[in-house]
Amino acid sequence: MRADTARFRARARAIDRWMAGLITGGGAAVLIATFLLVLFLVIESVPVLRSPRASSEGVVPQGVPLAAAEDEYRERVTVVGAEGSLHLVGRDGEVEVIPLEGVQPPVHQALFSADGRFLVAVDGVGRLHAFSWRQRVIWEGERRVLQPRLRAIAATAAGDGKHLLAVVGEGSSAKVLVGTEDGASVVHLSEKSTSATNLAVAGPAVAGALTASGEQAWVATANGLQWFQRLDPEVSLLEPTASVPLSFRPTTAAVLLGDVTLVLGGESGEVEAWQALPAAGAGWRLDQAAQFHGSGRVIAVTPSQREKSFLVQRITAAEILHLTSRRTLLALPGYPADAVVARLSPRLDGAFAVTAKGAVHRWSLQLHHPEASLATLFLPVRYEGYERAHVVWQSSGGSAGFEPKLSLLPLIVGTLKGALYALLFSAPLALAGALYVNQFAPRGLREVVKPVIELMAAVPSVVVGFLAALFLAPLVREHLLISAGVLLAAPSVAAVAVVWSLAPARWQRRLSGARELVVVLGMLVVAGTVLIVLEPHLHQAWFGGDVVHWLYQRLGVTYDQRNAMVVGFALGFAVIPIIFTIAEDALSNVPPSLVAASLALGATPWEAARTVVIPAASPGLFAAVMLGLGRAVGETMIVLMATGNTPLMSLSPFNGMRTMAATIAVELPEAPYGGTLYRVLILTALLLFCFTFAINMVAAAVAERLRKRFGRLAA
Amino acid sequence: MTTAPAALRTRSLLAGFGSTAVLQAIDLTIPERQITAFIGPSGCGKSTLLRCFNRMNDHLAGFFRNGEVLVHGRDAYDPSFPLEELRSQVGMVFQKPNPFPQSIARNVSFGPRMAGVRDPAVLAELVEASLRRAQLWDEVKDRLHASAFELSGGQQQRLCIARALASGPQILLLDEPASALDPIATAKLEETILELSREVTIVLVTHNLQQAARVAHRTAFLYLGKLIEEGETAAMFAAPRERLTEEYLTGRFG
């Protein structure tokens, strides 16, 4: 008998120890998993803010250069020599020479297009030659071989006193912007014909640029900037459309990828970005979009063919700047003082410079994510085509020249707005419901209501979102008045209850328990019926037939079908069970003896609830609302389907929104791994985690303080 | 039998929960300004009967009642007799101390505040007077704003008495108030009760026969929902009229 007991004790102790170990291990595993998750988010998102880097790669000597370009694989730099040939300089110093067909040495001027595919040169007899320049990739087994192909397009007499400002080309035709003594002209060279049209420039052109299509031209004179545009599709004439005086002497100009922004370099180091915007009324005006600081005369600006960064070649330095973030990303280290040409590699993974003596300097670039900085992520940014700084989320667009707009603010605002509207709708309902069910409802009702509300949590959120988007949203839009009535139902009942509480006690006593509930439900049914019957008449009488139209006409309020109100309903539906369940539990944990004590002291049940139950349960009630908030912030499917996903900054209940969770869900699967968008989305996930973590911390801290204030409850 | 006027009175009172009758045909008169003890084995209906006097049973599921309960001659169940008024006349203290998670002062002033008293000076006066009557004043006068949970069990129970007294009841119902207390705290509580009985009618449910003998002027013995015997404590303990009473008093059951 005693041996049995001893053995039983030993077994119980062993099981105790084993379970304690298991539980501790489980808890530790959860902590470790959470930590690893956060670590992953940090590791994947922090590189978005990594600073760009450049490293110098060596020098290869060559003859006197006029212009240069590099191939996509950065194998060879092609230098145009004054003696009239191309020098393809390899990394090991090996040089291949290709003569420029038909060109009379010495070559006076040469210029590559921004993409390096077209070359124009003015030769010793003043003829302007245009070439197409390609390097085809051929695989010899595993080895990549670039096969150069230089093709003369056309040549024409250029005349004296002309200088090359810009060249763009397509297929077998090229357009060249040429500066003359009294203005500028666009020379169109193709295999079939050659023509030149003069631009109406007010003075000799100093700098200029063409858009990729050649449909627009920018020309800078010593004291002004002019913008030309082809207005008549029948005529190839570029007409002056807008102009603006300049406060500095320009030296060079280039159009950035996307054909919207012109970058101007100046005599004393000025670098400015300009764009054409529709003027008030009609026509266009030129608008200074950005100013960069730096010193030293700007010799040339070459845009990247990848994104909105560009290389500014100064007299003794070369810098890489970025338009969107308005940052100087880096200065090329060890830049030679006698450099003549400096350009970016086509893939933006490198840069090179050629000195007057023909030495080729190369740099490897790792710009990482220049369009993402703390400022572009969290502050208003002046994007291309915008008149003012805005916060915009638009991560991808149709064309290569699209400027990604990665402001997280609309997403943060959208997330908070969705959560706020959800709480506005669900928190009062759920808390009041919990209080009613716990303190006032007839026992039978309580046993029905609680499981039913808990069942609401079992509805998959995708179903809630689907119903909200496809069923509720059109219905609310169609019956806006009835929806407003539904929103007002709870406050109205509360108001009636307040009035009723002033009625004589004898009347009140007659209406208690289940009878009270029936009367309230009856009132709601009657009010609802009246509203449904009256709605069409109200529409006609007050709102001219359509409330949405009326809102816009009279109040200037825009109405989206999928809006914050609908999201409030739908998200509220998901949040109600959480708040209700936790709040009800908190209320249940208030010892009944406290309620009995207050009732025995002559308090009415409502007074007992107000003065004793609610304060005692307040930590739990607060925690309930906070957990509801956490759920609303993190909820994905419902907001994905019901918000319209428009990243607006509006707080209006009639506008949609885009939340962080929905953005991650929509865009992460399509974001290239390791790219800027990918990292920004992971950063969003990290932020979301911090949000919910902070909410839970605050909930815990406040609940703890409340618990201290209201003391331990007598067991 | 008794010269004092009746504070509480039941006439063929029948009460129960659901389909079970717990009290059957109780006819009982409780005189003013005396201590009346209810004794009887567990489950015999002492608490149920006590709760009939301030209608606390009304909040329990399935409660039903038949017959009259008179409080100072007025029908407690008359719909025109507001519950709040009844309860400010008939105070109650429970088996376990149940102070609110608030300060000592706020605990005591709860009843008056519910009755609409707002003036802080009046409330402070009421708090002091009630605490004095419950013989707690000297122990807590320096920490009126400390949490009630800082008090000992016996002090908490006297706080509950003070809290009940603050509403100014003429009748105080005590349901085994000393069952959670140690002998010293019990003695102190009994002293308080005896002192109070000079101005307030007290009904005391107790399992402790010595306690009934010590403090109660009168005693009522209940058994299986019936009132078996009622009378002056000394007389009843010395010579019970009923055999059941005698068996209970001599400890043969219960």
Ligand SMILES: Nc1ncnc2c1ncn2[C@@H]1O[C@H](COP(=O)(O)OP(=O)(O)OP(=O)(O)O)[C@@H](O)[C@H]1O
């Ligand atoms: N809320 C209730 N619902 C249903 N039955 C109840 C309820 N309260 C008490 N009863 C029943 O009524 C009977 C009397 O209970 P009561 O609490 O009055 O006994 P008591 O004499 O006070 O017992 P004790 O000395 O143990 O406190 C018991 O059988 C009990 O089961």
Ligand SMILES: [Mg+2]
């Ligand atoms: Mg009892």
